[in-house]
Amino acid sequence: MPKSKVRKKSDAPLRTTSSATRTRQLAPSPTWYPVVMAVVLLLGLAYLVVYYLTNQGTSPHVPLMHDLGAWNFAIGFGVMLLGLIMAVRWR
Numbered sequence: 001m002p003k004s005k006v007r008k009k010s011d012a013p014l015r016t017t018s019s020a021t022r023t024r025q026l027a028p029s030p031t032w033y034p035v036v037m038a039v040v041l042l043l044g045l046a047y048l049v050v051y052y053l054t055n056q057g058t059s060p061h062v063p064l065m066h067d068l069g070a071w072n073f074a075i076g077f078g079v080m081l082l083g084l085i086m087a088v089r090w091r
Helices: 033-054 063-069 072-089
Strands: none
Touching: 033 063, 033 072, 063 072
């Protein structure tokens, strides 16, 4: 049986990507960003802790928190979610 011919690869130059198709390098986050992120996370946690501690008795110590009721969970976890989003975007 006859052998097939071996094809040589062409010596054409490799295609380069144009500047429009290159991905843009993202700059690193500023120095203050992780500090603010940690503060936001701790604020959400502190809000929930204060809510739990002040609403254990029959008389509310923080009237606004008592009026919000279960929405305090949404506020506390919402602030912590904001900190989590910041953590994901941190470079």
